[in-house]
Amino acid sequence: MLVIGGGFAGLWATRGLASAPVRVTLLDRTNHHLFQPLLYQVATAGLSAPDIAAPLRHILRRQRNATVLLGEAVAIDASTRSVRLADGTCLDYDTLVVATGATHAYFGHDDWAAHAPGLKTLDDALLIRRRVLSAFEAAEREDDPAQRAAWLSFVVIGGGPTGVELAGTLAEIARHTLKDEFRRADPRHAQVHLVEAGPRVLAAMPEALSASARAQLERLGVLVHTGTPVTVVHPEGVRIGDTPLAARTVLWAAGVAASPLAESLGVPRDRAGRVPVLPDLSVPGLPDIFIAGDLAQVAQADARPVPGVAPAAKQMGAHVARAIRARLSGRAAPAFRYRDYGNLATIGRMSGVVEVGRLRLSGVLAWWFWLTAHLFFLIGFRNRLVVLIEWAWSYFSYQRGARIILGSGKPESRP
């Protein structure tokens, strides 16, 4: 049994096989499981990288039938039942679970990637942190007012949960965290733009909550642009529709595409690269291969697709384990059913929106709900305690505990 990917789907699939009479190998290209819902806080210097990540082999140390391997899968050969790794070696499998998730997509503008980094891994988060903090440093050194304004302009592309969280937190950093620390460039003059091509932010939420989120963003000082796409991204800024905007820091939260590993399966994929799977989450025509998480395209009872969120990935992972256990005992695998527990998004200090069943919250109550839920789901006692302290300290001090530029330390020279 081979599981590729140690995210929510892959980890939950592995754990679900703990008492099954199989040996499970979990392969990941990093050594850690990442709690992605809090990744934007590492990018915005609120948390340290280790606060939201735990070593996979530590999580699975007591599961004696599980082996963790560090390596990157580059191709699946279903005919020989083997997976080729980036270092040239191969791993054989009898049953394969592919849970490699999604990556950023620039909709055919791959040259934008260098100017507008996306947020999927810890390394992405540290790159964004470096660019954001370095932009304020560059503004402080800049004498030309137009250039200084460009360094103090931030554009977040994409009005989904990640874009909203990033924009809200950037506004908070400029207004509160960095206040009084600069002598020449006042961070409170920074402009944070959130650009959404569709008609509203948080499109997965009911309209009233989208409107509330927008109002909360604007109260935090974010300039929200909806209904117009970004048409150009270059090192000096962007173009929103036909309007140019000078901004030295542009972040990408707009599009995801499924992991390219699925290409090598040679089965049909949808426009986003996801693989339509059977109700038990196995691949049509390849019964030994299951797909779980953001890479799977599966419909809910009402025909809407299961969304690419953490709870869905966990449920799919657990379901794959159930399906494999059923097969092992000669029973038919059950069909996957997504249980939608709702939608949460935080926006900034004491702001957020929540939709859980019929419950709708916004503002400070939504923010508390979000905080509690995320602390609860964070893996590992130590992480929870440290994150709780970081949050409490940030709340009372308006500070952020991880304002450390790693890497070059200098504002990067952009290509």
Next chain:
Amino acid sequence: MLVIGGGFAGLWATRGLASAPVRVTLLDRTNHHLFQPLLYQVATAGLSAPDIAAPLRHILRRQRNATVLLGEAVAIDASTRSVRLADGTCLDYDTLVVATGATHAYFGHDDWAAHAPGLKTLDDALLIRRRVLSAFEAAEREDDPAQRAAWLSFVVIGGGPTGVELAGTLAEIARHTLKDEFRRADPRHAQVHLVEAGPRVLAAMPEALSASARAQLERLGVLVHTGTPVTVVHPEGVRIGDTPLAARTVLWAAGVAASPLAESLGVPRDRAGRVPVLPDLSVPGLPDIFIAGDLAQVAQADARPVPGVAPAAKQMGAHVARAIRARLSGRAAPAFRYRDYGNLATIGRMSGVVEVGRLRLSGVLAWWFWLTAHLFFLIGFRNRLVVLIEWAWSYFSYQRGARIILGSGKPESRP
């Protein structure tokens, strides 16, 4: 007034001028003050980078006469009183404090740097963390027993405090932290070698404490080699005297050289590149330039040189501020006197040695003393609290909270 370097010396010099009628610019190539005595804990995955670093401009936010700039000084022109930065711009000064410290020195073997990284910055620490954790991962994937043993062999070159701390902690990681997490390579078979060319480890300590430190290291499982230098370092291992040793992870804690910035002063320097300074810490012939910290070569009353340790750097920084204030009010600058508060080193779990005045401690008492002293001196309430929790958690769980491989995530291909 321009201060180059935001380490202990530069920061204490800047703070010492808070109430003086001057404007101070503090220039550093990173955005943070680093608490270097705990850097080895970031390298060995015990602490996160932000736990031991604080943004310089946050530390100095209330000192209204201080401006912090991010930039790298590359040359000092004493004739025009200006400092050239890496980006080509210049900063003028009336009085200059050079506190750029020291870097690793490979004694003419600069090609060793790629195979045996040293530990001076947070980026160094994250590189070492990545190599150490990746070595265990590579051992788990390796089928050849000799290769696996080479991945599980670690060599620390240099028996000073940093080398002792690194070696002791590596042994603890192999024996306790990673226990039960690997299925093929047993981390408890790892070998940690500490190589010191001189006759004993911790040569700055009394002989009895050196002997105790060695015994404590050996009890933790470290193989201590003294009296023989490392003569070759290559990607597959080292040669200790004439004896080859296969080891894929080699760390450098042997030599430091003063920052090369002092070259551009055109004044005499000692063999380690340090500048001999006058009793008030100004440069002979250049009364407007002071040097503080590891870059200064200054003698104690008994003619021994002031050591390159954090308390000495702080004292020199504070002294430079006093000397500048004295000059401003027309008094003669006092002579610097080093107050030696003693020597501490930790070795591993509940092991350490302490010499403070006539007090000598070793073992668990020394370890507690070290812990308390380092928590006390760590800057910032938040850092202290988070570090205290990380330590308490590590102590009881034998775990380390920052076991996250950042960067490539794959064992690096060495040159």
